[in-house]
Amino acid sequence: MSQQNTELEGIGKLRGGSLFMILSVLLAAIGILVIISAGVLGGMFSAASGNVGGAIAAGIGLLAGIAIVILIGAIIGLVGILRIRSGFSILKSLGRDVGIGETGTTLYLVGLIIIIIGALLTFVLIGVPILILGEIIALIGGILIGIGFYRVGELYNEGLVKIGGILIIIPIDILNFVGFILAYVGLGRVRPLPTPTQQPSVPQVYQVGQGTIRNNGYAYVTLYSSTPATIISAKIEGANIMSSAINPTVLQIGNNEVTIFFGNVQSLAPNTTYIITLTINIGGNIINISTAVVYQP
Known part of the structure; x- marks a missing residue:
């Protein structure tokens, strides 16, 4: 599976989970509202009809049904x-910076789980704490879950997800x-981030520092090479003097101390910088690079 498909799967999981949370909260709210309404209407009906036993039986049946609805909502939320x-x-x-959201879901x-244990132990004092x-x-x-959603919105530049994350907090x-509604809608607009492409490294050779050339015809330069390379020739620009010997001719990876012999260089001006x-x-690629040297007789 490609990274983009995997990223889409992760976004889809967040969106699907948000939908489940919406349904869970909705079912829980409906259950609570029905319980409150049933209590009010049941009391009014009992007072009007005087049939207390029937009202109690109806109330118990209604509460059992609502408890099932709330339980289903809790399972959906889980x-x-x-x-x-x-x-x-x-x-x-x-590599997305959303680990805080995963930590939040764990907590x-x-x-x-602790709430369920506490609820089961409420008949003794230890259950309450x-x-x-x-x-x-x-x-x-x-x-932490809300912060995680906010970071997702920030990462993918989706405002609805960021606002949803704030409301979830x-x-x-x-x-x-x-908040979960906004996150659900916003996540539907999110697209995977571009996958960085690995650019092939370009071999490089360049001068380190400044070189010198002496009146005996020898020039000294330091060259850095990112890959093994071969020096074919060297020429002093302006003086049109070609090299007759180079040592070493093969450059290794890293810095290389190169000595170039030009022969007669008496035509060069002292303390002047020349380009070799x-x-x-x-x-297999032939390139030219320029190096700077100072003529020091």
């Missing part, structure tokens, strides 16, 4: 968190609900 965790993990593996899941601890851990996890259910043009063979 699936959503797991998908969001998978999305952050995929993007993190591609959120740990918090949920466990429940509170789970709520705190889940709260921190939710904040705020521990208010209605804002989280809107070197003709070099690099991997």
Whole structure:
């Protein structure tokens, strides 16, 4: 699978997880609203009809149905968190700076487990602090998840995802609900980042420092080569003096101390800088490079 396809998979996981979170919050809200409404209407009906037993039975049946709805919402939310965790993990593996979101999902899941344990132990005093601890851990996890979504929006330059991440950070259910909606819509617009292409390295040869040339006809230059290369010839520009010997002719990778013999250089002016043009063979490519030397008799 190519990197772009993998990146699309990660983005898709985040988007799918956001949809599950939207449904989870929606089902939980519907359950709570129905419970409140049922309590009010049930009380009014009991007061009007005097049939207390029937109202209680109806209320119990209604609560059982709503509990199932809330349970389904919780399961959907759990699936959503797991998908969001998978999305952050995929993007993190591609070098995207969203690891904080993956950490957030881990804390959120740990918090949920502790909350469930605390809820089961509420009939004894120890259950309450466990429940509170789970709520705190889940709260921190939710904040980190929101930061993760914000970073995704920042990374892919998608404003809706950034705003959604900010709303997810705020521990208010209605804002989280809107935040996941914005994240879902924004993630649908996200496209993978361009994959950097590996440019072939260009062989280089260049002078290090400044060279000198003496009245005995010898010039000394330091050349850096990024790859093995061969010096074919050398010429002093302006004086039109060609080299008669070069040592070494084969350049190794790194710095090379090169000595060039030109013979009679009495026509050169003392303390003057001259350009020596070197003709070099690099991997079958013939290039010319210029080196600067000072004539010091």
